[in-house]
Amino acid sequence: MTARPAQPTAIRTDLGAIFVSLELSRSSWLMTSLSPGNGEKMSKHSVPAGDLVGLLTLFGKMRERCEAKTGCDYPIVSIQEAGLDGFWIHRVLEKEGIESHVVDPASIAISRRRKRAKTDRIDGEALLRTLMAYKRGEPRVCAMVRAPSPDEEDRRRICRERKALIAERVTHVNRIKGLLFSQGVTNYEPLRRDRRRQLEELRTGDGRTLPAYMKAQICRELERLELLLEQIKTVEEERDALIAAQAAEAKPSAVKLLLAIKGVGAEFAAILWSEGLFRHFDNRRQVAAYAGLAPTPWQSGSVDREQGVSKAGNPRLRTTLIQMSWLWLRHQPSSALARWFSERVQRNGGRMKKSTIVALARKLLVALWKYATSGVVIEGAIMKNT
Incomplete structure (x- = not known):
């Protein structure tokens, strides 16, 4: 926004940039913009999701139209919510020289009515108003997200993958124990190294051998469990290698x-x-x-x-x-x-x-x-x- 005029006005329209909000979804990207020389009218455009060339083309057309109306070349300032799309669009826009912001959607004030209207159009306008308030310097209007670097984002994968694998391991162990519990078997531990030998020696609560189809199902569960254990071991080795590389640096990490x-x-x-x-x-x-x-x-x-x-x-x-x-x-x-x-x-x-x-x-x-x-x-x- 430009500097405040000497005499305050009820509504300020002297914009110093083209403000754009991006409402991203899996099917389309909706852009809501407010440009100098366009009064108070918000323009809306959409491109198919993932059409980055179309998005940049629209940005170029916005600047051309604005320059034709005002005679000045204004920069573009964009905003988007942090979500499933991650930060790749933000990085592309910054590489193209566009000032880009990623906002925490939970930090944006919304209507507290019991039944509030919610559409991409309304959300796009709310994002745009939030961006303009942020650029005016209003305190605590929203919380902008600091985008991590690609390396910082990538090294999170190790611990997050291990946590997901551990959760899958718990699921398979509980399923095996649940199947055996229905037959009166309570002392079987699938995580022991001799799990298969133990399975062969098991007897049901009434002294029978395990039913054939149940035993076959448990064997398949054990195969998936063993694959998970191998993957967990691989992930932990990658984690230890990353930690060793950081610990070996001259500067204390x-x-x-x-x-x-x-x-x-x-x-x-x-x-x-x-x-x-x-x-x-x-x-x-x-x-x-x-x-x-x-x-x-x-x-x-x-x-x-x-x-x-x-x-x-x-x-x-x-x-x-x-x-x-x-x-x-x-x-x-x-x-x-x-x-x-x-x-x-x-x-x-x-x-x-x-x-x-x-x-x-x-x-x-x-x-x-x-x-x-x-x-x-x-x-x-x-x-x-x-």
Whole structure:
């Protein structure tokens, strides 16, 4: 937007750029634009999804029409929601010299009516108004997403793939145990190395051998399970190789520092680094908010209470921090954080452990962030080399 005029006007139309919002879907891309010299009219255009050439052609036509009306060549400023399309469109637009922004859709204010209208047309206009307010410098109008680099985005795959494989492994193990439980067998462990020999020796609760078709089904389940175990092993080797490469650097990396803490293994260190600590944060509030561990107050008149954590951040990082907090109490009982947890629980009469562990997770994340970025050692923490 251009500078404010000396005399304020009710409606400002002196735009200093062509503002475009992109509403992306799997079938089409809807563009809503507002250009200088076009009054207050928002124009709408659409191209088939994935038609990047058509999108850039439309951008070029917008600039040509704007220049024909105003005699000036204006830049294009675009906005899109973070979603399934990822960041590849954002990267292409920036490579073409277009100022591009990716916004967190949950941060955009919407109507709170019980039945509100929702269409791509309405959403496109709302995105455009949000972009203009953001460029005017209005505080807290939305939360823009910092797009990770391709390398940062790619190395997340390792830990995320391992988590998906572990979930599939649990599914197959439970299915095998469920099939055997229906026949009175409760002592079979599919993850043991002698799983197939055990299967041959199994007898049902009434002393029979396993039914032929059930045994064949379990064998096929074991084949899928063994394939999963092999893939998990491969992914863990890739993870360990990535961690070793980072630890071998001359400059102390976040992964190397995290691995020096007792109770932090390769998986925890890799998730903390790839999901959160590789980013730059200005303060501890940003760190807690990124993990969804920031408190959410509800205050209106005489009502003043806490609703718990926001859960609006990275769910993988938040889950890992809560799991790590329980293990922190076991491996670091003499640390200041563990003592704080014990005193807080005792003050509540031994109750509210779950809500207190979430508070501990927030404190632990902030402490690890300070340690990994500035080298501030956590008070009372035991290191592996001591």
